[in-house]
Amino acid sequence: MSSFRTLDDLPAEQRVLVRLDLNSPVEDGVVQDNRRFSRHAETVAELAEAGHRVALMAHQGRPGRDTFVSLEQHAEILAEHAGVDVDFVADTFGDDALAAVRDLDTGDVLLLENTRMTDDELPEKEPEEHAASDFVETLGPEFDAFVNDAYSAAHRKHASLVGFPLRLPSYAGRVMETEYEANTAIAEREFDGDVTMVVGGTKATDVIGVMEALDGKVDRFLLGGVAGELFLRAAGYPVGEDIDTELFDEQWDANEETIRSVLDERRDQVTLASDLAYADADGERAEVAVDDIVEKTQSFLDIGSDTVADYEPVIRDSEAVFVKGALGVFEDERFSVGTVGVLEAIAETDCFSVVGGGDTSRAITMYGMDEDDFSHVSIAGGAYIRALTGEPLPAVELLIRSAERDA
Numbered sequence: 138m139s140s141f142r143t144l145d146d147l148p149a150e151q152r153v154l155v156r157l158d159l160n161s162p163v164e165d166g167v168v169q170d171n172r173r174f175s176r177h178a179e180t181v182a183e184l185a186e187a188g189h190r191v192a193l194m195a196h197q198g199r200p201g202r203d204t205f206v207s208l209e210q211h212a213e214i215l216a217e218h219a220g221v222d223v224d225f226v227a228d229t230f231g232d233d234a235l236a237a238v239r240d241l242d243t244g245d246v247l248l249l250e251n252t253r254m255t256d257d258e259l260p261e262k263e264p265e266e267h268a269a270s271d272f273v274e275t276l277g278p279e280f281d282a283f284v285n286d287a288y289s290a291a292h293r294k295h296a297s298l299v300g301f302p303l304r305l306p307s308y309a310g311r312v313m314e315t316e317y318e319a320n321t322a323i324a325e326r327e328f329d330g331d332v333t334m335v336v337g338g339t340k341a342t343d344v345i346g347v348m349e350a351l352d353g354k355v356d357r358f359l360l361g362g363v364a365g366e367l368f369l370r371a372a373g374y375p376v377g378e379d380i381d382t383e384l385f386d387e388q389w390d391a392n393e394e395t396i397r398s399v400l401d402e403r404r405d406q407v408t409l410a411s412d413l414a415y416a417d418a419d420g421e422r423a424e425v426a427v428d429d430i431v432e433k434t435q436s437f438l439d440i441g442s443d444t445v446a447d448y449e450p451v452i453r454d455s456e457a458v459f460v461k462g463a464l465g466v467f468e469d470e471r472f473s474v475g476t477v478g479v480l481e482a483i484a485e486t487d488c489f490s491v492v493g494g495g496d497t498s499r500a501i502t503m504y505g506m507d508e509d510d511f512s513h514v515s516i517a518g519g520a521y522i523r524a525l526t527g528e529p530l531p532a533v534e535l536l537i538r539s540a541e542r543d544a
């Protein structure tokens with residue numbers, strides 16, 4: 138079977154360009170520490186200790202969102218976890234970035250600015266087009282090798298993920314290697330009993346896009362979060378439209394056809410919320426049955442308690458449960474009932490369980506649950522459900538192409 142090279146194959150004393158996924162929750166401008174830092178720190182420490190000259194790239198948020206911030210704080214958090222100094226330069230591939238890269242000595246580590254701050258990074262394009270961008274053509278020649286550790290971003294065809302492997306000998310970092318192996322093994326597993334997928338979160342497009350491809354693998358989908366509201370909207374309920382957010386209408390336009398087709402063709406496999414929660418005039422959690430919503434006047438921020446009670450027995454009767462996305466805004470305790478209720482129900486059973494996503498997996502630690510009660514907790518969300526379909530991840534394919542080219 139074709140495979141990629143790992144750090145075990147990396148020659149000594151390289152100038153290495155490394156892609157991490159440090160995309161993190163940001164609260165009031167403050168980047169929140171999470172498992173992505175501790176996991177990537179292992180790769181960074183290994184490269185520094187081996188005496189390579191290390192320049193790191195990563196993205197944070199999406200342009201236009203509150204989470205789209207500089208990586209300056211990320212350098213400090215990563216340094217603490219890795220136990221090595223991590224310098225930061227507020228530039229992606231301009232003169233300041235090139236000067237800092239050329240200044241690297243053996244064992245030094247430098248973090249470049251948020252890759253999404255260069256226009257060349259987004260949107261999705263073919264690898265050949267990205268490889269010909271100014272970003273890749275300028276930065277690439279400064280290095281001997283490219284290491285991709287960003288498994289959780291490997292479903293994206295962005296310049297920093299698929300452009301550099303066409304220019305440089307490329308290797309998988311330790312996180313890429315272990316997450317790829319774990320998620321591939323999970324995708325290949327067969328289950329005799331029912332397989333349930335809990336679908337929520339804000340990145341509805343990522344999950345809705347793979348629901349059809351998971352046909353035959355997943356018996357039942359339990360819906361919540363933004364994705365769940367979009368399904369309720371398709372079923373005729375006046376929810377899932379933007380009031381103060383930009384989460385719904387754009388994703389509705391992109392996914393309406395697929396949602397309607399999923400509902401037409403496999404309505405009995407999809408369970409929608411029967412009630413939703415919102416903040417009332419006093420700021421208290423209030424719940425309403427979806428049948429009683431006549432007009433959309435407020436934002437819904439969680440599934441309701443009756444829905445949690447509907448979902449619990451389905452989880453108890455499942456042989457495997459996959460979670461992608463939170464069922465509500467669990468960071469606010471008032472709206473944690475759905476996410477925590479469902480995760481606790483999973484933890485109490487002995488079913489095979491996987492919880493994925495940078496944000497969603499954080500609920501486990503935030504609410505004092507034990508990670509050992511789940512079979513696998515992945516720092517990847519969209520990449521892990523794409524892997525479940527058996528479809529290749531673009532950035533992984535490019536690592537394999539690089540190994541084949543240099544064989």
Ligand SMILES: Nc1ncnc2c1ncn2[C@@H]1O[C@H](COP(=O)(O)OP(=O)(O)O)[C@@H](O)[C@H]1O
Nearest residue numbers: 338339340362438464465466494495496497518
């Ligand atoms: N109804 C909702 N409205 C707004 N945000 C929601 C809602 N339900 C869940 N969320 C948010 O979804 C986020 C997780 O979504 P997403 O980024 O898609 O997942 P992950 O990063 O875990 O892959 C959580 O941080 C939670 O606050």
Ligand SMILES: O=C(OP(=O)(O)O)[C@H](O)COP(=O)(O)O
Nearest residue numbers: 158160289290494495517518519
């Ligand atoms: O956090 C990520 O994905 P995830 O939320 O599916 O785990 C990745 O960093 C990809 O980020 P993106 O979904 O803005 O391209």
